[in-house]
Amino acid sequence: MRSLSIALAVARKDLASEWRTRELVPALAQFVVLALVIANFGFQFDSRTAPAIAPGVLWMTLVFAGLVAFGRAFAAEREQASLEAMLLTPAAPAAIFAGKALAAALLLVVCEAVLLPALALFFNVPLSFEVVSAVLLATIGMAVLGCLFAAMVARVRARELLLPLLTLPLWIPFIVIGGQAVQVGMGAGSGGTSSATSLLIDLDILFVVLTSLVARFVLDD
Amino acid sequence: MTSRLNVFEKAALGAVALMVVAAGFIFVFAPQDALQGPVQRIFYLHVSSAIAAYGCFAVVLIGGIVYLWKENPTADRLARAGALVGLVFTTVTLVMGMIWAKPIWGTFWTWDARLTSTLVLWIIYAGYLMVRRLAEPGRQAARFAAVVGIFGFIDVPVVHFSVTWWRTVHPGPVVINDALPAEMLVAFLITMACTLFLAAVMIAIRYRIEVLTDQAADRIVAAAVAVPSKAGSTR
Numbered sequence: 001m002r003s004l005s006i007a008l009a010v011a012r013k014d015l016a017s018e019w020r021t022r023e024l025v026p027a028l029a030q031f032v033v034l035a036l037v038i039a040n041f042g043f044q045f046d047s048r049t050a051p052a053i054a055p056g057v058l059w060m061t062l063v064f065a066g067l068v069a070f071g072r073a074f075a076a077e078r079e080q081a082s083l084e085a086m087l088l089t090p091a092a093p094a095a096i097f098a099g100k101a102l103a104a105a106l107l108l109v110v111c112e113a114v115l116l117p118a119l120a121l122f123f124n125v126p127l128s129f130e131v132v133s134a135v136l137l138a139t140i141g142m143a144v145l146g147c148l149f150a151a152m153v154a155r156v157r158a159r160e161l162l163l164p165l166l167t168l169p170l171w172i173p174f175i176v177i178g179g180q181a182v183q184v185g186m187g188a189g190s191g192g193t194s195s196a197t198s199l200l201i202d203l204d205i206l207f208v209v210l211t212s213l214v215a216r217f218v219l220d221d
Numbered sequence: 222m223t224s225r226l227n228v229f230e231k232a233a234l235g236a237v238a239l240m241v242v243a244a245g246f247i248f249v250f251a252p253q254d255a256l257q258g259p260v261q262r263i264f265y266l267h268v269s270s271a272i273a274a275y276g277c278f279a280v281v282l283i284g285g286i287v288y289l290w291k292e293n294p295t296a297d298r299l300a301r302a303g304a305l306v307g308l309v310f311t312t313v314t315l316v317m318g319m320i321w322a323k324p325i326w327g328t329f330w331t332w333d334a335r336l337t338s339t340l341v342l343w344i345i346y347a348g349y350l351m352v353r354r355l356a357e358p359g360r361q362a363a364r365f366a367a368v369v370g371i372f373g374f375i376d377v378p379v380v381h382f383s384v385t386w387w388r389t390v391h392p393g394p395v396v397i398n399d400a401l402p403a404e405m406l407v408a409f410l411i412t413m414a415c416t417l418f419l420a421a422v423m424i425a426i427r428y429r430i431e432v433l434t435d436q437a438a439d440r441i442v443a444a445a446v447a448v449p450s451k452a453g454s455t456r
Contacts, residue, residue, distance in 0.1 A: 145372075152365050156355045165348045169341050170372055173379075206375075214371065217289050217364045 003095035010086070010099025011106070017076065018107060024072050028065050028111040035061040036122055045123060051188040054125040058115065058182060059175050062135065063142075063168065065111050070146030071163050073104040074154035083154075087220055097147065097215035104150075105143035112139065130185035137200035138178040144211045145170050151218050173203055229426050236415075236422040243415040251408035260324050265409050267317040268396070269416035270310045271339075275377055277307025277420060278346065282374040285367030297363040298435065300370055302427035304349045306420055311343045326390065334387035338380040345373040358438065 018024055039057040043049070077083040086096055112135055120127040149166040153159035181196035226234070247265045254261035284300025287293055318336070319329040330336065349369045356362035379386075384393045395401055396409060 148368070152352070152356075152368065155361065156352070156357070156365070158355050162348075162351060162355055165344075165351055166369060169345045169348065169376070172341055210372065214289070214368045218368055 003092055003098070006091045006095040007099040007102060010096050011102040014073070014100060014103035015106065018103075024069060024107055025110050028069060028107075029114040031068065032061055032065055032111060032115045033118055035064070036118055040122070047124065050123045050125055051183075051186045054119055054123045055179060055182040055186055055188065057123070058119055058135070059179055061115055062108075062112065063171060063175065065115070066108055066139075066142055066146055066171075067164050067167060069108050069111065070104050070143070070150040070167070071153075071160070073100055073147055074150050078154045083219070093216035093219040094212045097151065097219055098212065100151070101144050101147040101211075104147050105139055108139055108143060109136065112136070125186045128185045131182050134178045134181035134185065134196060134200065137197065137204060138174040141174050141200070141204045141207045142171050144207050148211045148215065148218060151215075170207075174200065177203070229422075229429060232422045232425065236419040239415040239418055243412040246408040246411045251405050252402065257325060260321055263317050263321040265412040266416065267314055267321065268409065269413040270313040270317065271380075272413060273416050273420040274307045274310035274314060274342075275381070276417065277303040277310060277424065278342075278370075278374055278377055279303075280424065281307065281346070281349070281370040285370035288363055288367045289371075292360075294363075294435070297367070298428055298431040299424070300367065301353065301431050302424045304346050304353075304366075304370065305427055306423045308343065308346045308350065309423070310416075310420060311339065311346065315339060315343065331390060333391050334383040334389045335380060335391040338376060338383050342373075342376045342380055345369070345376055349373060 036057065039045075039053075039061075043053045043057070045053060074083070077086075087093060116127055116132065116135065119125065146167050149163055149170075153162045153166070156162060177196050177199045181200075184196075243265070247262050251262065251265070253259065280303030281300045284296040284298075284303060287296035288300065315336075318339075322331070323329050349366055352366050352369050353362050356365045383389060384391050396406070401409065
């Protein structure tokens with residue numbers, strides 16, 4: 001109960017600081033639209049190819065937007081050395097980490113709220129419940145993994161290099177399963193999405209449990 | 222310098238000799254495959270290397286868990302050695318598989334579940350070694366790497382079961398399913414034993430290198446600490 005209120009307090013702090021500066025979300029929103037513009041030139045889009053190409057564009061954009069968002073999650077703490085201060089409090093490192101991950105996940109959801117309608121608008125693909133739920137479920141697992149490695153690389157040299165290297169391989173399960181669900185939801189590919197939903201939930205549980213077990217070794221060193 | 226070999230050199234010579242024995246079983250003892258011809262002989266080393274890589278990454282996993290639990294430097298050095306040797310064996314597996322795939326599938330690479338997951342495995346442990354290089358040496362590098370090693374190991378069962386979980390073009394398990402003729406099975410088991418011994422020797426040698434590297438680093442630190450105090454006493 002105490003850990004939960006600590007996590008919520010940390011998340012509230014991060015969201016408040018983002019609300020005051022308004023740096024990350026507008027930048028990510030622009031990034032997302034730019035990525036769609038580039039995809040438009042890189043692929044040959046028409047009404048026939050759009051359902052096949054749009055899911056790939058969605059995940060490519062989401063993955064790179066996520067890397068930027070999670071990389072920033074610990075940047076401010078590093079610049080002001082405030083993480084050390086937070087760790088000096090009796091709060092459990094796992095609770096602090098959960099708060100950071102929650103805030104970063106919510107910021108990515110805001111970014112998805114730009115990406116998904118923009119994708120549907122520009123590429124004329126349906127935005128079904130299956131698509132939205134697959135993206136949101138994948139966001140949970142991607143956020144805990146992304147924040148874990150962001151906390152790690154915040155303390156090493158060449159952090160911009162290392163974050164994608166560590167994070168992307170572990171995001172692949174979410175992209176495999178979520179990607180398939182989005183393909184089905186947009187009218188390409190075959191098969192149902194019900195198994196994808198339960199698999200994504202399983203993966204979310206697995207990675208939330210694992211990261212909460214190891215978070216203290218990454219934060220408190 | 223004595224001309225006698227130390228235990229590591231002896232073990233290395235033994236491992237090389239055993240690999241030559243395994244080559245004899247692969248190329249002389251095992252019969253030619255009726256369908257695939259000589260290319261099938263890649264199978265023996267390809268599968269053995271994959272199993273050796275699994276073993277190495279299990280060493281990384283266990284070393285990482287023990288390090289996080291007990292802060293034991295031996296466990297960390299063992300994990301370091303396992304990651305490097307495992308990466309070498311994953312490379313061998315991938316390259317051998319590609320050489321086999323070209324004549325059999327007509328292409329070096331296809332985005333098959335097992336090939337893809339093995340490539341991801343390679344990238345994960347390459348990332349592990351990158352963390353070791355970029356993090357502050359000592360406790361931080363060991364802790365961070367242990368976390369990567371624990372998460373990375375999730376991909377090992379994915380690689381292993383990929384041929385049963387997804388529809389793939391990669392051949393399924395032939396050894397457990399009793400699909401091999403007796404001579405091929407013998408050749409495979411001997412190759413596997415020799416490869417596992419080679420992997421163990423490589424880990425042992427790498428472990429020794431890690432010990433010596435750590436000792437050298439400690440000596441540099443000790444010397445840096447000692448010099449000012451000596452200068453202070455002469456003045």
